[in-house]
Amino acid sequence: MLTETVAAPADDSPVLRFVGRLLQDALAAGASDVHLASTAGGLQIRYRLDGVLLPMDSVDGRDFGARVIRRLKVLAELEPTVNGRPQDGRLELTQGERRIDARLSVLPSRHGEDAVLRILDRQGLLSSGRMNLAGLGLDAVATGAIRRLVQRPHGLLLVTGPAGSGTTTTLYGLLGEQPAGEDKLITLEDPVEAPLAGALQLAVGDSAGLGCAHALRAALRHDSDRLMVGDLRDTETARLVVQAALSGQRVYAGVHAGQAFDAIGRLITLGVDPYDLAAALNGVVAQRLLRRVCPHCAEDDQPTPEMLQASGLPKAVLEEGWTFRRGRGCDDCRGSGYLGRQAIAQTLTLDPELRGLIAERASPAMQRAAAERRGLITLRDAALELVCAGITTLEEANRVTAVQE
Ligand SMILES: [Zn+2]
Known part of the structure; x- marks a missing residue:
């Protein structure tokens, strides 16, 4: 170098x-x-x-x-x-x-x-020192739901999203919820993104020359209490993670998928037994990052009726006090009208009914319908909340989340 x-x-x-x-x-x-x-x-x-x-x-x-x-x-x-x-x-x-x-x-x-x-x-991850959930900028409802999942004494918590959606930052935030040094924390990352106080961090993957499953088996022999696996992408790692969660460890893992139920489907496609997964899994956090309207050049905005319709919004939102904002473009945002990003999350907490549906291999649509009956918020809803508050634009919400989510 x-x-x-x-x-x-x-x-x-x-x-x-x-x-x-x-x-x-x-x-x-x-x-x-x-x-x-x-x-x-x-x-x-x-x-x-x-x-x-x-x-x-x-x-x-x-x-x-x-x-x-x-x-x-x-x-x-x-x-x-x-x-x-x-x-x-x-x-x-x-x-x-x-x-x-x-x-x-x-x-x-x-x-x-x-x-x-x-x-x-890595400055972004390091600048706030030790990260925790509060540092992610999620709303209070999402933060509270995730915190309750993190505090479960054992089991698997998945964090999912497409590449570049900030899942690693969230995994670090989850780990930061527990005081450092009170238990044995081992992380498997490709590559190690930032130093974590009190953790044994293993670099896995092709460039590190250490396979993820190999490293995970070694970590399980190392008397760990908590495990973090940055990216579940092979069958053996996925199965080992589920077994570790069933044997009483707290396991946090990232998996690349769109929505919460896609992450469950992804693990089953990888070859994890649905019954084991249903027993091990505490919940899934699906997330996205949306660009924030630049505060230096923000001004009030009024989307056209066509834009509202294409976004699946009824005309009625105009009377409901939505505050649409848009960045004109300035030197601070290099003319883009956006500065910085904001995370949104969908938090799925498993209950007996959902565990049953997963164990029975019910379709993702059936699982989703059951969760939505219990008030599961979609990523689309979360994105529109930010639009309504003028934090981001309708265009940005449409870029990151599909209208029919
Ligand atoms: Zn600007």
Whole structure:
């Protein structure tokens, strides 16, 4: 890995200066990824901010653009002159005193090469020190429901959502509900996202060279009380997690799925026995992240009747005191109208009826109907609550949650 001080390039070459400025700007903006695409006229640059790609300034000149990508390849210790095949590398960026890991992926494209720089910034997880549920910004009802699940003495709690929906942050928040050092906590992560006080954290996965199931078996022999598994994706790990929960441990695990019931279906598809799962599972938290309206340029807004109809909202909401807000776009939000994100959650708590339905392999639709009769809130409802309060926009709610959820 190469350490490169990008703040003050000693060389005055325009390419070096440009790349240094670009990296500093991306860090300052809080971008998670920088996309550089070669075009007929140069380079198109976009940042992923709060989960969405936004166009930034483009670069004129194909030669200059190619040299920018070559410079990034040098920083990531790739072959700068090899252009015809995919390459992946790592580099370390510095911002003031901070060191930030980044990964570079380069692919050949129609006009040369495209590069994506993924910035692995753990500051978000670390900045609040020890995380807990209150730090997630969920509403009081969701926080209370999750806290009751966390306090069960044993069993499995699943956290689910698509990639990039903040499930890792929530898992850390769940772990933070218990005082550090009072019990043996082991985490299995790919990769370890942030240091947790009082925990034994194991890096699993291909890059770590330690299989998740292998690590989990070892952890179970290590007299653990609580286990956290970042991502359940293979049959053996899923079965071991359920067995650990049945044997009296508290287990928190992430699984990539859409809604709470999809996560249950996913484990059964992976080969977990439905009867065991029904006995082990305490609940499922499904979550999403929505972009917040930028406070610096927010103004009142009135969606069109067509927009309301397409969003499944009756005209009546207009008389119910909804406060629609929208960001005009300013320097603080880079013209997007959004700044920062807000989590929403659907919390499913298992009861005897639901356990029975899962054990009997009832369809997700039947399970869902039973839960909704008991007042299960959909992610759509949770998103519209934020729209109603002017925290996010209808467009953003429609982007993240489907109208028919
Ligand atoms: Zn703004």
